[in-house]
Amino acid sequence: MSGEASQKLADRLKLPDWSDRESVITYYTEGERDFGGTIPVDEEWVRDVVGRAWDRSPAMAVAQNHWLLGGGTPARDRLGEIRVPTLVLHGTDDPLLPYVHGQALAREIRGARLVPLTGMGHGMPPRELWDITIEEILAVSEAGR
Numbered sequence: 461m462s463g464e465a466s467q468k469l470a471d472r473l474k475l476p477d478w479s480d481r482e483s484v485i486t487y488y489t490e491g492e493r494d495f496g497g498t499i500p501v502d503e504e505w506v507r508d509v510v511g512r513a514w515d516r517s518p519a520m521a522v523a524q525n526h527w528l529l530g531g532g533t534p535a536r537d538r539l540g541e542i543r544v545p546t547l548v549l550h551g552t553d554d555p556l557l558p559y560v561h562g563q564a565l566a567r568e569i570r571g572a573r574l575v576p577l578t579g580m581g582h583g584m585p586p587r588e589l590w591d592i593t594i595e596e597i598l599a600v601s602e603a604g605r
Contacts, residue, residue, distance in 0.1 A: 465555035468494045478521040485510045497553035497581025499588055539568035545603040546572040547596055551580030573600065 461469070472494070476487035488510040492501045514520050546569045550562025559576065566574035575596050577589050585593045 461556055461558070465495070469556065475521075478519075481511065481514050484514050484520050492583060495555055495582040496586070497551050497555075497579050499553075499579040499581075499586050502587065505587070536568065539565070540570060542569045542572075545600045547600040548572050548574045549577055549585070549593060549596065550574065551577045551582065551585075553579055554582045556582040 472491060476483040478484060485507050489501075489503055489506050492506050493503070513523075517523075546566075548562050548566040548569070550557075550559055550565075552559050554561075562574055562576070566572040573596070575592070577585055577593070580586065580589055
């Protein structure tokens, strides 16, 4: 990860006021902007999605609790045990986990299919990439039947 991305990540540890809808929406929108890759972020759409998630969620803060996990048991040595069709979708412009991480993961899982999502950063695929993302997910789902 670049020094700039590392600093932005450190800044993200300053969490929003989870009881304040606008604070949460701003926090997530800024995260998309900071880590979204080279595809322009549709901030209006992100704000709408996060707002709807906040409206239906009794505890938005739990969306961030994966940062609380400890090191756990390393799983890399067990990736070769995976025997189901595996799809690795990875953004080519991910500032947190650069594309080489997706390549390494796909190499460790026998038969995994790596699909580069051009211009995508770290997070959910932007709408511009939904066609390829959905097509790939459906294909791996069919392969698993």
